[in-house]
Amino acid sequence: MEFTIEKLVRENIRRMTPYSSARHEFAGEAAIFLDANENSIDSPVHLVVTGKDSSLQLNRYPDPLQHELKEKISRVKGVPAENIFLGNGSDEAIDLLFRIFCTPGKDNVIIFPPTYGMYEVCAEINDIEVKKVPLLSNFQINLEALEQTIDQNTRLIFICSPNNPTGNSMNREDVETILNNFDGLVIVDEAYINYARQRSFIPELTEYPNLVILQTFSKAWGLAGLRLGMAFAGLPVIEYMNKVKYPYNISTATQQLALAALEMVPTVNNWIQATEEQKSRLQKELGALSFTQHIYPSDANFLLVKMKEAKKVYDYLSQKGIVVRDRSRVKLCEDCLRITIGTIEENNQLTDALKNYPA
Ligand SMILES: *Cc1c(COP(=O)(O)O)cnc(C)c1O
Numbered sequence: 001m002e003f004t005i006e007k008l009v010r011e012n013i014r015r016m017t018p019y020s021s022a023r024h025e026f027a028g029e030a031a032i033f034l035d036a037n038e039n040s041i042d043s044p045v046h047l048v049v050t051g052k053d054s055s056l057q058l059n060r061y062p063d064p065l066q067h068e069l070k071e072k073i074s075r076v077k078g079v080p081a082e083n084i085f086l087g088n089g090s091d092e093a094i095d096l097l098f099r100i101f102c103t104p105g106k107d108n109v110i111i112f113p114p115t116y117g118m119y120e121v122c123a124e125i126n127d128i129e130v131k132k133v134p135l136l137s138n139f140q141i142n143l144e145a146l147e148q149t150i151d152q153n154t155r156l157i158f159i160c161s162p163n164n165p166t167g168n169s170m171n172r173e174d175v176e177t178i179l180n181n182f183d184g185l186v187i188v189d190e191a192y193i194n195y196a197r198q199r200s201f202i203p204e205l206t207e208y209p210n211l212v213i214l215q216t217f218s219k220a221w222g223l224a225g226l227r228l229g230m231a232f233a234g235l236p237v238i239e240y241m242n243k244v245k246y247p248y249n250i251s252t253a254t255q256q257l258a259l260a261a262l263e264m265v266p267t268v269n270n271w272i273q274a275t276e277e278q279k280s281r282l283q284k285e286l287g288a289l290s291f292t293q294h295i296y297p298s299d300a301n302f303l304l305v306k307m308k309e310a311k312k313v314y315d316y317l318s319q320k321g322i323v324v325r326d327r328s329r330v331k332l333c334e335d336c337l338r339i340t341i342g343t344i345e346e347n348n349q350l351t352d353a354l355k356n357y358p359a
Helices: 011-015 067-077 090-101 118-125 143-149 172-181 235-244 252-287 310-319 344-355
Strands: 084-087 108-111 129-132 154-160 185-189 211-216 229-233 292-295 302-307 336-340
Touching (some): 067 084, 090 211, 108 118, 143 172, 302 310, 310 344
Parallel strands (some): 154 185
Antiparallel strands (some): 292 302
């Protein structure tokens, strides 16, 4: 299967000239910056990041390509900095892939429902057809149905692994089969990879020019409020993402806070461990409830739980002030609730409430 990026990129994107910022055009070392119409005096707020002696300089525009942060992510993830794109959450990367590679009203993408909702939302916003190939009853990819569905206008295939809301990882060989046989982009969304037994596809990046891996600071890293997502891909894909993104898409505050977070790898690993322990505990306690019908195996920080009349359980929990995700009307997830693993105390309250549920 031959992968040629120029055949994949939208005509208008291929031809356009990207925005060139003041800092883009000047390459040397300077002491006085009078090129970007910033307020040279000061910024009205000062943020001191843990481990930094000085406060952030917010009156200046941020580094458009986030060099320092990418160097650090590169060391943590084992991906060359030039193969990293950073966005305002993974959602920015997802949206950019549509805008770069899919022509509205003409091209289509493939998703495997039940899965993460943003792929379809982004497709609709961009007027791109979504072809759905439902997962098999074991929540794995239906390769035969996929083969029937791909056509000459299929540009992107989204594989969420571990998958939200089903919690399982996709069979590695199936993902490789798709990577080997599809000449569009294969996006492997690894938002929950830190909780998975399966390893990341990062080592495969050098082998597959059509592979895009998404990861995020929103889950295991504990920074959902910061809005920082990562995409890892071959240079041609990353270059187009940089060409189309907003010039200053990641704020100075976000860059500095993420740099500080990346010093905390051992703490994050402890949290992952603690979450795994609480997951095992919830599997046991929820499994013992008379109205629990099935708990699906989970490679993520949530459990998909099939319960007798799940909607009623959902309403009962809501009324106790505990909100879980009702997936009971989602195909293949009938009567299922998706429950995020909480803190010990939150999980105590959840299990106490459920033990008192009048089943
Ligand atoms: C939570 C989640 C994300 C994260 O999105 P951000 O925009 O980075 O917060 C991405 N993909 C999946 C499947 C998720 O569940």
